[in-house]
Amino acid sequence: MTKTNNPRQLAVETLTKIEQGAYSSLQLNQVIQNSQIDERDVNLLTNIVYGVLQHKLTLTAQIKPFIKNPKKVQPWVIELLKTAVYQLEYLNRIPKRAVFNETINIAKHLGHDGIRKMVTGILHQMDRSGLMNPAHIKDPLERLVMEYSVPKWIIEQLIEQVGIDKTTTILASLNQPAKQSVRINTALIDRDTLIDQLTAEGYQVEPSPLAADGLILTGRSANAAKEFKTGELTIQDESAMLPVETMPIKPDQLILDACSAPGGKTTQIAEQLSLQHSGQVVALDLHESRLKQVVKNAKRMHLNDYITTKALDARKLDQVYADETFNQILVDAPCSGLGLMRRKPEIRYEKTSQDIEQLATIQLAILNAIAPKLKVGGQLTYSTCTIIDQENHDVLVAFLAQHPEFKLVPIKLAHVSSASGELRIYPDDFDSDGFFVANLVKTEASAS
Structure with a gap:
């Protein structure tokens, strides 16, 4: 790939690398940082990359009839054609002539004359023949798959459950x-002062309708704010703030964050301990390298005095910790991440129903391992960033069947509550990530 500041070409290059295994958010951030493009072009680049990922199944089906030998076509050419169709179908303000010209120029710039001619021919053939319209698909399930570009198995699970x-x-x-x-x-700044400062920097700021300490920013990238650099704010989805909001954090508590990286919830716990000038959160993760991000976030937010990191599989707590060590335990369990499909659209194409089964098994093993480590009277907070019952509700049912010493307790937060003790946030409820939170209190010692 060649050096460019053309946002459409950068989108093609970014999408090609994502198809090869790169993470969308990391790859896009890297491209933006390494290029010299203005805010308007950043917005177009971001729109095209996420738009193509979100509509991948639909776009792939729409270009398929026009490519005779797809295996002989270079991957970047496929991504180029998807970007063209995305702009034609979903970005109404961009004239067709401009899309055609830009796409043909990128084909010429990245390839050779033969590729340019092929792309030109495909675009004109699409224009003459028209593109597949998902609304015309007769089968209701297939129509949903193509209309929203979500794999059939996920849709089937959701229909069954909701x-x-x-x-x-x-x-x-x-x-x-x-x-x-x-x-x-809140350990460094109060809400009103932060809102005033961000507004002065050019942000539009609104309070979160979901999380007590959440704000919604528009106008600029949040990581460009000086308050991000000084640790007065951190980037986190509103739903992801809820698990720690449900925790009754008190002075001098020793709290375990069993699956901590990259540390958003760890720093949220540490912030509450800092306000009380006492206590410690032990942050576990399988990999030392991932814990470096936890430490980095903690230092940026001036909370590292309240955090201890340890590279350890949460299923092996017996090797290090005695029973009834912790006042509270947070298990933000490894899951498919299907609640994050808006923010990380490639997740929907990568995960399978077999992955769900394996992750549910891992989750239950973690919960079983941490159960004896919680003190009697302590709270276990269990959360997942998914919207599939097999990875949250079903795991919880299995855990409670094996551990009668735990009881679900109601959840009551500033904006949401759950009398049952199981709080579900779906992506359409607050336009946030999908999340599940359950609170359990340990009423007696675990059986040995």
């Missing part, structure tokens, strides 16, 4: 732009 109407509103929400949410570091 019904067709709720599933349709969830699917419709997934292809909308993700909000930019941040959490106030």
Whole structure:
């Protein structure tokens, strides 16, 4: 790939690397940092990259009839054609002539004359023949797959669990732009002062309708704010703030964050301990390298005095910790991440139903391992960033069947509550990530 500041070409290059395994958010951030493009072009680049990822199944089906030998076509050419169709179908303000000209020029710039001619021919053939319209698909399930570009197995699971109407509103929400949410570091700054400072810097700021310490920012990238650099705010989805909000954090508590990296919830716990000038959160992760990000975030937010990191598989706690060591335990369990499909659209194409089964098994093993380590009277907070019952509700049912010493307790937060003790946030509820939170209190010692 060649050096360029053309946002459409950068989108093609970014999408090609994502198809080869790169993470969308990391790859896009790297491209933006390494190029010299203005805010308007950053917005177009971001729109095209996420738009193509969100509509991947649909776009792939739409270009398929026009490519005779797809195996002989270079991957970047496929991505180029997807970007062209995305702009034609979903970005109404861009004239067709401009899309054609830009696409043909990129084909010429990245390839040779033969590729330019092929791309030119395909675009004109599309223009003459028209593109597949998902609304014309007769099978209702296939129509949903193509209309919202979500794999059939996920749609089937959602319909079974929440019904067709709720599933349709969830699917419709997934292809909308993700909000930019941040959490106030209340250990360093109060809400009103932070809002005033961000407004003065050119941000439009709104309070989160979901999280008590959440703000929604528009106008600029949140990581460009000086308050991000000084640790007075951190970037975190509103739903992801809820698990720690449900924790009754008190002075001198020793709290375990069993699956901590990259550390958003760890720093949220440490912030509450800092306000009380006592206590410690032990942050576990399988990999030392991932814990470096936890430490980096903690230092940026001036909370590292309240955090201890340890590279350890949470299923092996017996090797290090005695029973009834911790006052509270947070298990933000490894899961498919299907609640993040708006923010990380490639997740929907990567995960399988087999992955769900394996992750549910891992989650239950973690919960079983941490159960004896919680003190009697302590709270276990269990959360996942998914919207599939097999990875949250079903795991919880299995855990409670094996551990009668734990009891679900109601959740009551500033903006949401759950009398049952199981809080579900779907992506369409607040236009945030999908999340599940459950609170359990240990009423007696675990059986040995």
